[in-house]
Every structure is written in C-alpha cells, then in structure tokens.
Amino acid sequence: MFEIEFQDTLAIKAPKRSPLVLRTVVLLFSMVCGVYICLICLKQITTHTKTKLLNFKVVNQPCQDPDIEESEIPFMHYPDPVTFSREECACNPVRYFAILSMQRSGSGWFETLLNSHVNVSSNGEIFSVRDRMINISSIVNTMDRVYNLDWFTSASKNACSAAVGFKWMLNQGLMEHHNEIAEYFKRNGVSAIFLFRRNLLRRMISLLANSYDKDAKLLNGTHKSHVHSLAEANILAKYKPTLNSTLILPQLKQIEQTAAKAIEYFNSTRRIVLYYEDLINNRTKLREVQEFLWLPYRELTSRQVKIHSGPLSKQVENWNEVEQALKGTSYESFLHSDYFQM
Numbered sequence: 215m216f217e218i219e220f221q222d223t224l225a226i227k228a229p230k231r232s233p234l235v236l237r238t239v240v241l242l243f244s245m246v247c248g249v250y251i252c253l254i255c256l257k258q259i260t261t262h263t264k265t266k267l268l269n270f271k272v273v274n275q276p277c278q279d280p281d282i283e284e285s286e287i288p289f290m291h292y293p294d295p296v297t298f299s300r301e302e303c304a305c306n307p308v309r310y311f312a313i314l315s316m317q318r319s320g321s322g323w324f325e326t327l328l329n330s331h332v333n334v335s336s337n338g339e340i341f342s343v344r345d346r347m348i349n350i351s352s353i354v355n356t357m358d359r360v361y362n363l364d365w366f367t368s369a370s371k372n373a374c375s376a377a378v379g380f381k382w383m384l385n386q387g388l389m390e391h392h393n394e395i396a397e398y399f400k401r402n403g404v405s406a407i408f409l410f411r412r413n414l415l416r417r418m419i420s421l422l423a424n425s426y427d428k429d430a431k432l433l434n435g436t437h438k439s440h441v442h443s444l445a446e447a448n449i450l451a452k453y454k455p456t457l458n459s460t461l462i463l464p465q466l467k468q469i470e471q472t473a474a475k476a477i478e479y480f481n482s483t484r485r486i487v488l489y490y491e492d493l494i495n496n497r498t499k500l501r502e503v504q505e506f507l508w509l510p511y512r513e514l515t516s517r518q519v520k521i522h523s524g525p526l527s528k529q530v531e532n533w534n535e536v537e538q539a540l541k542g543t544s545y546e547s548f549l550h551s552d553y554f555q556m
C-alpha cells in the first residue's frame with residue numbers, strides 16, 4: 215500500500231517536475247529560434263530589395279496618382295536607378311519610348327528637338343554598337359539600363375526625366391528580333407514613335423551622299439552626317455550622286471515594304487507614325503508628339519541645318535535617267551515634291 219502510494223506520489227511528482235524543466239528548455243529554445251528567424255527575415259528583406267533594384271522593377275504604389283486614367287497606368291513608370299537617386303522627382307512618372315526609324319530619315323534632327331525639352335532624355339542610336347544588338351539578351355539588358363535611367367549620354371536628364379528613350383534603326387536587330395522586342399515593349403509599357411520619310415527618293419540621295427562623304431570627308435577632312443550651318447550644308451550638297459537607274463524602282467519598293475512590315479510587327483505596341491516632311495511643314499506635329507508622351511508642352515528647337523534643299527533635279531548627276539525610271543510609276547511624285555521653306 216505504502217509502496218504503491220509512494221510510487222504513486224513519485225509517479226505524480228515525477229511528471230510534474232519534468233514538464234517544468236522541459237517547458238523552460240522549450241521556452242528558451244523557442245526564444246533563440248525566434249531571434250534567429252527574425253535575423254534571417256531581416257537579411258532576406260534586404261537581399262530582396264537588392265535584387266528588386268537589380269531587376270529594374272519598380273516600387274510604384276506610393277507614387278500613384280488616384281486621378282490618373284486606367285489606360286495610362288501601364289505607361290507610367292517610377293524607375294529607381296542604381297546609379298543615382300531621383301530625389302524630389304521620384305514621384306514624377308517617366309514614360310518609355312523608342313524612335314523606330316531608318317538612316318537618313320531625319321531622326322537625328324528629330325532627336326535634337328526632343329532633347330531640347332527639359333524633361334526628355336533620348337539617348338541616341340545605342341544599337342549602332344554591334345555587341346549590344348548581337349542577341350536578344352544583350353538587347354534586353356541594354357534596354358533595361360536605359361529605361362531604368364542607368365544609361366549615361368549627353369542627353370541624360372537624370373532626376374527629372376519625364377520621358378526616356380533612344381532611337382533605333384530598323385536594320386539594327388529590330389526586324390530580326392521583332393517578336394521578343396514587341397513583347398518587351400508590351401510588358402514594360404514602351405511606346406513606339408515611328409519616323410519615316412515620305413519622299414524615299416530624297417532619302418536615297420541623302421544615303422548615297424552621306425556614304426560618299428564617309429570617304430571623301432568634304433568638310434576639311436572630317437566626315438559629318440549632320441551639320442549646323444548653311445555654309446557646311448552647301449559644301450556637302452555640292453556632291454551629286456549618280457543613281458543606278460535599274461535599281462531605283464526595286465530599291466524604293468523594298469524600303470517601302472520594310473517600313474510597312476515594321477509598323478505591322480509592332481501592332482500590339484502603343485505607337486505614333488510620323489513623317490519627316492510633316493514635321494518640317496507642320497509645327498503642330500511636335501505638339502502631338504509631346505501629347506503622345508504626356509509631356510508638359512514646350513517649344514522645341516534644333517540647331518541642325520538641312521543638307522539638301524531645293525529641287526531634286528539639281529542634286530543628282532544623272533537626273534534624266536532617274537526621271538525616266540520613275541515616270542508612270544507610283545513613285546513619280548517623288549520627282550517633283552519639294553519642301554516649303556523651313
């Protein structure tokens with residue numbers, strides 16, 4: 215009996231004491247665990263924000279303006295550059311654009327106009343460097359840096375940019391990788407500004423003259439694609455190229471088709487299509503461009519001077535042949551159309 219009672223009290227006492235010890239141990243253990251978990255969490259939060267920065271995606275919740283239209287939201291960006299802080303302009307939305315064009319279509323001039331706007335950074339022909347357009351991952355990496363405002367050129371406006379972009383010639387990997395690029399534009403809310411020339415014959419002459427000058431270097435031994443004075447323009451315009459009359463027609467057709475194809479490839483992209491001639495003749499077009507990019511309106515200016523002005527017949531060596539080749543075709547109007555004075 216006693217023995218049993220003793221055993222009983224022991225049996226009761228023993229479990230009583232052991233949970234106490236156990237509890238203390240568990241409590242201590244969980245405290246240590248808690249602290250450890252907290253430390254891990256803190257570490258993960260910091261690495262998480264770090265990778266977020268590197269991947270160029272943006273914290274846009276706190277900046278969102280509630281009055282903004284739903285359709286505009288995909289095109290408003292709040293980049294957080296790795297290389298500097300946007301500071302007081304961190305909550306100014308930035309629009310992403312790309313000027314899609316062809317050589318000798320006035321895109322250099324157009325870009326100087328855009329860059330005269332205090333809030334626009336158009337970073338030039340960044341894909342003229344082969345390594346950047348060699349494959350789609352190179353292209354994407356380059357665009358990521360540009361649109362995250364981590365690309366530096368003389369055009370960079372940094373903190374208070376409201377629109378950032380660059381110009382891209384169709385033959386610089388754009389047509390080749392059009393599927394992935396259109397997908398990128400859609401995913402990242404990039405708007406396209408197509409810039410073409412209506413008079414493709416004038417473009418052809420400009421192309422030939424420019425490629426001639428690469429070797430001839432008419433301006434005191436330096437090659438210039440764009441000039442800033444009438445005197446320089448006149449020197450460059452002295453050279454009259456000879457066009458291969460059998461090639462004119464097929465070449466004009468091909469250029470026209472390439473432009474049409476480019477517009478079709480990017481039919482899922484928000485875009486505007488501009489023509490050089492319209493920009494020259496109609497200043498309202500520049501207002502339209504600024505509206506397209508949701509920019510505060512500014513008068514845009516450029517110091518560039520047109521190289522070839524005046525009638526085309528004076529700019530080509532074998533004008534008669536060219537005339538013969540185009541008479542009666544859909545390109546005949548190219549022979550006669552001229553600009554109004556700038």
Ligand SMILES: *[C@@H]1O[C@H](CO)[C@@H](O)[C@H](O)[C@H]1NC(C)=O
Pocket residue numbers: 345348349351352
């Ligand atoms: C793309 O090109 C870059 C630069 O030449 C190179 O480093 C990279 O390995 C290439 N990537 C692919 C997937 O081919």
Ligand SMILES: *[C@@H]1O[C@H](CO)[C@@H](O)[C@H](O)[C@H]1NC(C)=O
Pocket residue numbers: 303306332333374375376510
């Ligand atoms: C444009 O730039 C000016 C000067 O840097 C800045 O004060 C202004 O907030 C910017 N506007 C926009 C819309 O970003």
Ligand SMILES: *[C@@H]1O[C@H](CO)[C@@H](O)[C@H](O)[C@H]1NC(C)=O
Pocket residue numbers: 433434445446449
């Ligand atoms: C070329 O050099 C001459 C003499 O040095 C100078 O007078 C002229 O202005 C220069 N022309 C251009 C287009 O730079």
Ligand SMILES: *[C@@H]1O[C@H](CO)[C@@H](O)[C@H](O)[C@H]1NC(C)=O
Pocket residue numbers: 458459460461
């Ligand atoms: C014009 O181009 C054709 C086809 O490439 C070529 O056969 C012909 O020799 C060229 N003509 C001239 C005058 O260069």
Ligand SMILES: *[C@@H]1O[C@H](CO)[C@@H](O)[C@H](O)[C@H]1NC(C)=O
Pocket residue numbers: 478479481482
């Ligand atoms: C866009 O162009 C593709 C061909 O590149 C075509 O299949 C598709 O139907 C077009 N979409 C629209 C909305 O026009």
Ligand SMILES: *[C@@H]1O[C@H](CO)[C@@H](O)[C@H](O)[C@H]1NC(C)=O
Pocket residue numbers: 496498499502
């Ligand atoms: C000038 O451009 C504006 C905007 O695109 C257009 O509405 C207007 O009709 C154009 N004017 C002329 C004379 O072409």
